[in-house]
Amino acid sequence: MKSLKKLSSKKRHNESERVLNRKAQISPTIRPQRLNGSNGANIHYVSSSKRIKVPEDFRLLTNTEECLKFFRKLRSRGSIQHKGNQQRVAITLANVEHIDYAAISVFRSIVEEMHKRHIGVSGDFPRNQECKKMIIRSGFLHNMYDKFNRPFPRQSKSDIHFFEKGSGTMTVADGRLLSRTMNTIATDLMGKPTKCSMLKSLLMEICGNTIEWSEATDKQWMLGVIYNENKVTITVTDVGKGILHTLFGKFQRMFEKMSKTYSEILFGAFEQKYGSKSKDVNRNQGLRLVKWFNDDNCLKELKVLTNNVLLDFSNPSDSREFSTKGVDFEGTFYQWELDKECIENINNNSWN
Numbered sequence: 001m002k003s004l005k006k007l008s009s010k011k012r013h014n015e016s017e018r019v020l021n022r023k024a025q026i027s028p029t030i031r032p033q034r035l036n037g038s039n040g041a042n043i044h045y046v047s048s049s050k051r052i053k054v055p056e057d058f059r060l061l062t063n064t065e066e067c068l069k070f071f072r073k074l075r076s077r078g079s080i081q082h083k084g085n086q087q088r089v090a091i092t093l094a095n096v097e098h099i100d101y102a103a104i105s106v107f108r109s110i111v112e113e114m115h116k117r118h119i120g121v122s123g124d125f126p127r128n129q130e131c132k133k134m135i136i137r138s139g140f141l142h143n144m145y146d147k148f149n150r151p152f153p154r155q156s157k158s159d160i161h162f163f164e165k166g167s168g169t170m171t172v173a174d175g176r177l178l179s180r181t182m183n184t185i186a187t188d189l190m191g192k193p194t195k196c197s198m199l200k201s202l203l204m205e206i207c208g209n210t211i212e213w214s215e216a217t218d219k220q221w222m223l224g225v226i227y228n229e230n231k232v233t234i235t236v237t238d239v240g241k242g243i244l245h246t247l248f249g250k251f252q253r254m255f256e257k258m259s260k261t262y263s264e265i266l267f268g269a270f271e272q273k274y275g276s277k278s279k280d281v282n283r284n285q286g287l288r289l290v291k292w293f294n295d296d297n298c299l300k301e302l303k304v305l306t307n308n309v310l311l312d313f314s315n316p317s318d319s320r321e322f323s324t325k326g327v328d329f330e331g332t333f334y335q336w337e338l339d340k341e342c343i344e345n346i347n348n349n350s351w352n
Contacts, residue, residue, distance in 0.1 A: 052073055052074055058070075058093070058098060059098050060333075061102050061303060062100070067103050068327050068329055069327060087120060094127055105138075105237050106239075109331075112162055142154060157228075159224070160223070162222050178223075185225065194347075201289070202290065203236065206236050220238065221236060232338045234337075240332070242306040243332055244307040247266075262309050263321055266306065266309050267311065270291040300338070301337045304333070307328050
């Protein structure tokens with residue numbers, strides 16, 4: 001079996017006058033990053049030929065290949081525009097007619113990593129009002145400013161948190177933030193104050209896998225939470241190497257002797273069939289714990305996207321591999337849903 005091509009995580013881009021960014025981290029010589037807030041979708045300072053168009057169907061879980069092509073183009077050197085010593089990338093969502101939370105989560109994570117690399121990203125809203133509302137409601141705009149340098153209002157029904165693990169450890173503050181977030185989710189679903197420490201344990205283990213394998217800037221990963229009626233959707237995203245690229249880097253010879261698909265190899269990682277990069281027996285637990293949660297009905301609609309595979313744990317027949325050149329995801333993305341039954345199962349489980 002041929003090895004997957006190594007994806008570069010050191011892409012460089014250009015910063016724009018109008019970019020999505022955190023005010024405190026902006027050079028005084030650069031205007032705050034921003035997203036145009038009008039119903040119109042004009043980015044008048046960039047020619048239309050240089051704007052990267054977001055797919056009209058921006059649903060990562062159903063229109064996966066087109067979304068992956070967009071993400072790859074967004075992170076490519078060819079998308080860079082120069083203005084003096086600044087770097088920028090301009091995108092337009094004007095024509096988006098369909099959108100899902102998965103696409104928004106990966107998009108936001110990429111934008112944040114680009115910012116960490118001193119990359120500016122400018123953009124606009126979809127003309128479609130339902131898609132625009134979804135972007136706002138998702139929390140995508142948290143810590144961003146509009147074209148008038150005004151912060152977008154924080155949404156009460158969503159959360160986005162970024163964690164950086166450049167030191168290889170999670171800070172006490174990060175741990176407390178995770179605890180509060182998971183307890184808030186449990187309380188929302190149960191309708192009364194409820195703690196759910198095992199949800200934090202799951203995320204800590206996923207964080208551990210990111211620390212060990214990822215080549216994302218500062219080993220960063222993003223937690224996304226959106227509250228819906230009687231359920232909560234959680235996403236975890238890192239834009240590093242991806243699980244399969246890491247596995248092939250260590251076990252390529254073994255895989256070449258196996259007549260297994262990429263999907264089967266990836267599923268094997270969730271069954272802990274392969275060793276840890278650090279050879280620490282306590283590491284590489286995160287993927288197995290994800291599978292345990294799913295098998296014990298503590299998660300619903302679990303999906304994992306990494307490199308050229310989308311695994312659907314709820315409907316295995318819907319799992320897919322992508323063989324088209326340029327269609328893969330440089331990183332790892334998890335999404336699952338929680339409801340009241342899930343919280344009850346987690347807190348009543350014997351391993352809790």
